[in-house]
Amino acid sequence: MATQVTNYQCPSCTGPLHFGSSSGKLECAYCGTAFEVAVIEQLYADKEQAAAAAGTDPQWDLDMAGDEWSTEEAAHMRAYSCPSCGAQLICDDTTVATSCPYCNNPTVVPGQFAGMLRPDYVIPFRMDKEAAKAALKQHYKGKKFLPKSFSSDNHIEELKGIYVPFWLFDGASTADIRYRGTINHSHTEGNQRVTVTEHYHVARSGSASFEKVPVDGSTKMPDAHMDAIEPYDYSALVPFSSAYLPGFMADKYDVEADTCCQRANERIRASTRSAIAATVTGYASVTPESEAITINNGDIKYALLPVWMLNTKWNGRDFLFAMNGQTGRLIGDLPVDWRKFFVWFAGISVPLMLLLGIILF
Amino acid sequence: MNKMIAACIALLFLTLLLALPASAAEFELVADWVGVLSDDEYWELNDLAQEISERYQCEISVLVIDDMDEDDAYEFARYVFEEHDYGYGKDKSGLMLFISMAERDCALVAHGYGNTAFTDHGKDVLLDRVLLPLLAKDNYYAAFLAYFSKATEFLEMAKNGAPFDVDTDEVYQQEVAKGGFWGKLAIVIFVPLAIAGLVCFVFLRQMKTAVPQRTADHYIPDGGFVLTQRSDMFLFRTETRTTIEEKKSGGTTTDSGGYSGTKRKF
Numbered sequence: 001m002a003t004q005v006t007n008y009q010c011p012s013c014t015g016p017l018h019f020g021s022s023s024g025k026l027e028c029a030y031c032g033t034a035f036e037v038a039v040i041e042q043l044y045a046d047k048e049q050a051a052a053a054a055g056t057d058p059q060w061d062l063d064m065a066g067d068e069w070s071t072e073e074a075a076h077m078r079a080y081s082c083p084s085c086g087a088q089l090i091c092d093d094t095t096v097a098t099s100c101p102y103c104n105n106p107t108v109v110p111g112q113f114a115g116m117l118r119p120d121y122v123i124p125f126r127m128d129k130e131a132a133k134a135a136l137k138q139h140y141k142g143k144k145f146l147p148k149s150f151s152s153d154n155h156i157e158e159l160k161g162i163y164v165p166f167w168l169f170d171g172a173s174t175a176d177i178r179y180r181g182t183i184n185h186s187h188t189e190g191n192q193r194v195t196v197t198e199h200y201h202v203a204r205s206g207s208a209s210f211e212k213v214p215v216d217g218s219t220k221m222p223d224a225h226m227d228a229i230e231p232y233d234y235s236a237l238v239p240f241s242s243a244y245l246p247g248f249m250a251d252k253y254d255v256e257a258d259t260c261c262q263r264a265n266e267r268i269r270a271s272t273r274s275a276i277a278a279t280v281t282g283y284a285s286v287t288p289e290s291e292a293i294t295i296n297n298g299d300i301k302y303a304l305l306p307v308w309m310l311n312t313k314w315n316g317r318d319f320l321f322a323m324n325g326q327t328g329r330l331i332g333d334l335p336v337d338w339r340k341f342f343v344w345f346a347g348i349s350v351p352l353m354l355l356l357g358i359i360l361f
Numbered sequence: 362m363n364k365m366i367a368a369c370i371a372l373l374f375l376t377l378l379l380a381l382p383a384s385a386a387e388f389e390l391v392a393d394w395v396g397v398l399s400d401d402e403y404w405e406l407n408d409l410a411q412e413i414s415e416r417y418q419c420e421i422s423v424l425v426i427d428d429m430d431e432d433d434a435y436e437f438a439r440y441v442f443e444e445h446d447y448g449y450g451k452d453k454s455g456l457m458l459f460i461s462m463a464e465r466d467c468a469l470v471a472h473g474y475g476n477t478a479f480t481d482h483g484k485d486v487l488l489d490r491v492l493l494p495l496l497a498k499d500n501y502y503a504a505f506l507a508y509f510s511k512a513t514e515f516l517e518m519a520k521n522g523a524p525f526d527v528d529t530d531e532v533y534q535q536e537v538a539k540g541g542f543w544g545k546l547a548i549v550i551f552v553p554l555a556i557a558g559l560v561c562f563v564f565l566r567q568m569k570t571a572v573p574q575r576t577a578d579h580y581i582p583d584g585g586f587v588l589t590q591r592s593d594m595f596l597f598r599t600e601t602r603t604t605i606e607e608k609k610s611g612g613t614t615t616d617s618g619g620y621s622g623t624k625r626k627f
Binding site for chain 1: 545548549550552553554556557558560561564565567568569570571572573574575576577578579580581582585586587588589590591592593594595596597598599600601602603604605
């Protein structure tokens with residue numbers, strides 16, 4: 001079950017390299033030297049080529065992996081040896097990049113991509129850990145119903161930078177929608193108000209194209225959180241390289257693209273509907289009568305997008321926050337102090353009642 | 362106009378039928394051409410009408426006919442009042458209660474001092490509160506008695522310089538005050554609750570930010586949406602009419618002939 005691991009080492013001092021989200025380069029934590037991603041990629045490609053030629057692939061004794069684990073358990077686990085400190089580590093079968101809990105050495109597990117699609121794109125992290133912590137503090141500000149002890153007592157239990165697998169769907173839609181629209185005119189005749197209502201048959205047809213509608217392909221990531229941190233700036237999409245992974249966690253997809261396309265289609269359908277509806281103007285009321293929306297699916301790309309996941313615990317409850325690792329947009333549900341809610345409600349309504357009572361009576 | 366001619370003919374026919382001359386002097390103040398009153402009731406009411414009219418110098422009369430051939434009750438009553446010389450003195454002061462049995466229509470017509478003593482609101486009260494409940498039960502004698510009683514009350518008020526109107530009608534004022542009170546109370550309670558609820562709802566929404574995306578608007582490129590057909594076709598037109606409730610301001614509205622009045626069905 002043990003598998004080959006790769007960690008990028010500094011060509012100068014052999015210290016571990018990690019991807020610097022601010023510099024966009026691979027940085028050495030020990031000597032501080034920074035290297036372009038392409039340079040290290042070329043260096044390691046040359047090394048692998050030389051090793052293959054020399055037939056130096058390590059021979060692991062798979063029989064020694066231990067037989068205490070059931071077949072089902074083993075199917076979802078991967079073991080590897082940290083190349084920096086030698087610790088034997090186990091991770092689940094969807095982890096492609098992680099760090100050693102003993103020496104904090106960032107590690108990419110290339111074997112994890114075996115049998116899976118190689119990502120087409122990656123958006124490198126632009127926000128670092130400190131930015132995530134600052135964003136969480138900012139998230140607490142201005143929340144009137146946040147329990148006072150929540151921001152003071154709770155602490156970040158876990159803070160992880162994760163490359164989350166996303167499927168990016170290209171597609172086009174054509175729509176043919178019919179509405180009933182009404183326009184009202186009013187005038188007075190004597191002591192009567194006369195309202196004339198004109199009824200119209202409104203027909204609209206149109207087409208829309210969509211580029212890279214994202215749907216996360218990881219069951220570990222809550223869909224609502226992943227949706228809410230959108231959008232990403234796709235101008236920063238670069239071809240995938242594992243050199244961007246060191247220093248961060250990375251998951252591989254465990255939900256197939258054809259399963260995710262249903263969510264993409266729902267979003268495309270809803271956007272098409274609203275784009276068409278936005279062209280129906282000038283009516284007092286508009287009621288849809290019939291709708292035909294056809295979606296033509298296009299290319300699907302596989303990308304790793306950067307997300308900071310923050311876990312906090314308060315009063316025995318877990319709270320999960322997610323931050324877009326590129327734009328810094330942070331979301332996450334907060335607990336509600338219902339006592340504060342009712343104080344605010346009464347604080348607004350009672351003085352207003354008194355004021356209106358004085359004015360009107 | 363045809364209806365007016367028909368009304369004239371009908372009235373002329375009735376007049377001839379009863380062999381009465383077309384002169385006011387020959388009409389009793391209470392003219393029951395149908396026979397809804399007994400003889401005793403008839404003469405008693407006539408005496409009462411005569412007494413009131415003399416005392417206040419304003420003729421209070423009643424005319425009951427069988428059929429007005431679907432004419433407008435107010436227009437018919439006004440025509441009779443004018444053509445048959447109703448009213449007291451030079452300015453023809455008076456108030457006439459007109460009833461047509463076939464249509465079950467009734468109307469009040471006032472002229473001269475009658476316009477002062479019987480305001481629009483006063484005539485409405487006479488019909489709605491005094492006459493209609495009794496007429497609906499075909500209790501004509503009681504209805505006419507109550508009519509004379511209320512008319513006397515209104516004439517007395519007018520004589521004292523404060524005719525019965527919206528500002529002197531205690532029942533109406535209480536209704537207005539009652540309606541106003543509940544309306545204000547509703548505003549005092551519900552408007553602050555709605556405002557507080559809206560503000561708290563906005564604050565509450567800030568607490569929940571992990572929400573799924575329903576659309577993909579961000580992913581439509583510039584020029585990515587094209588409208589290929591746009592058609593707005595007129596189908597038909599409907600019309601609704603609602604009566605505008607006007608707040609009563611009091612007083613009497615008269616037409617060009619100096620008459621005022623109102624009508625109802627009973």
